Amino acid sequence: MxxxxxxxxxxxxxxxxxxxxxxxxxxxxxxxxxxxQDALSVKQRSMITVVSLVSQGITDSSLKYHIQNARNNSVTLGEMADTITQVAFYAGWPKAWAAFRLVKEVYEVTE
Structure with missing residues (x-):
């Protein structure tokens, strides 16, 4: 359940x-x-929501919340990186760059 x-x-x-x-x-x-959750899992819904926000260029606290929500719903850093990389080609490279800044904060990535 x-x-x-x-x-x-x-x-x-x-x-x-x-x-x-x-x-x-x-x-x-x-x-x-x-x-x-009969057709889509919360993990899938989380990924779709992040893609939607990134494609609109929304990189404020709402995107950060939904990235955190995705992490809480078992979306791995690798899955998130692949998802945003994929959407970058269709929604815009600068939008993906902005989203990755928040991904690094949420997943606590240091370069």
Whole structure:
């Protein structure tokens, strides 16, 4: 049995400002979509999410969170490196460079 994903960041951060958005984030996105594991595992969902964010050029704390989430969901450093290298050819080399900076932080890589 897989561990149920529970998210409270929406309510914690936006509960008073945007309660509907917070509920959709916590209950629908994480509560339903991330917990639906019949076709995709959380590991696969994590990798897809990282690819999506990198391809959009999002290299802020949300990408770092999802890289950490991927690591927590058993994505190895090698798998993450191969995934970002693959997407670099389609989404842009500079975006991959920026993502690798966060990968190094999350996986605690020192060169």
């Amino acid at each position: 897989t561990k149920k994903i529970v998210q409270t960041a929406g309510r914690d951060i936006l509960g008073k400002t945007a309660p509907d958005f917070a509920r959709y984030n916590d209950d629908i996105l994480f509560g339903e979509v991330w917990n639906k």
